[in-house]
Amino acid sequence: MNAAKYIRYILTIATALLFFSACKDDKNESQPTDFILRVNESVSIKLPNSTSYTITTNNSAISYELSGKILTVTAIKEGKVTLTVILDSGESHNYSFTISANSYQMGFTIDSTPRIESWISGSTVKTEETAGLQVSCESGMDITGSPTDKSTRSYGFTYVETGKLLRFSAQGDFSQKGILNNGIMATRDNDNTPIQYEACTVSIEKVNDAGKIWFTLQFTDRSDIRIVTEIF
Incomplete structure (x- = not known):
């Protein structure tokens, strides 16, 4: 067998072995x-x-x-x-x-009775009358779910099926009327869109003996959002 034929013979055998090995690996891959x-x-x-x-x-x-x-x-x-x-x-x-749930969602306590005004098309949303709307809250946690000091509280409103979200957090004394510090709101239209963050002024308008608290979220370029919920 001359050198050229020998080289072609070796290449043919090598190619066949590689093909067999690849097929075997692909078939047996788990x-x-x-x-x-x-x-x-x-x-x-x-x-x-x-x-x-x-x-x-x-x-x-x-x-x-x-x-x-x-x-x-x-x-x-x-x-x-x-x-x-x-x-x-x-x-x-x-x-x-x-x-x-991921780490940002853990620890939020679910509630069922709040209402939100002027979040969606200026209308009022009552949680107990709105199927699929989940309300959550947490003290000592900001709107991303990251732990912070106990004077910070977060409240969240999520449409479970679509992922539409409103969540806000602020810092201060939640037991009386007044302006809170470090107000910020997060919103998302659905699961396929990114979360948008906006700074806002969060004020407490009223706290009553029945365990309700009235918030107002004020913005520079959009309507206020009013939220009535439980005290946590």
Whole structure:
């Protein structure tokens, strides 16, 4: 066998071995199918080979993006989700996701009776009459969920299904009328939009014996927002 033929022979054998090894690795590669995420966390999943993928979920608590055969899944809200991927061969693969609150959401106490005025289109929202509106509060925590001194309190209002959010925090004496310090408000239109932060003047207009407190959030370029809620 001359040198040229010998080199071609060696290259042919090497190529065959590499192809066999790649096929074996791809076939034997193991991917997890159960995932535990916190809200806003993401995971990338390498899907089996296919010329096309059909993807469905049974819950809107996650979003996903497909790039080639890499599926990136992002947790949006708490819940359990099954994501199904169907290959062009008809083969089906299920992936399960259990989503819990992230560190910024932990510790907020849920309440059900406050009302908000002039947050959405100048209307009044009564929590107990509005399906899917969750109200939360916490002392010693700012609007991002980060711990701070005990004189700071945060109040949050979230539409669970859409992610529409209003949350504000301030610092001071919450037991009497007056202006509080370091007022700031966070709002978000839905789960797919970023949170917007605005400085505001937070004042307490009234505190009554029944455990209610009246807040006014004042801004330089928009209408005031009035909130009536519990004292915490």
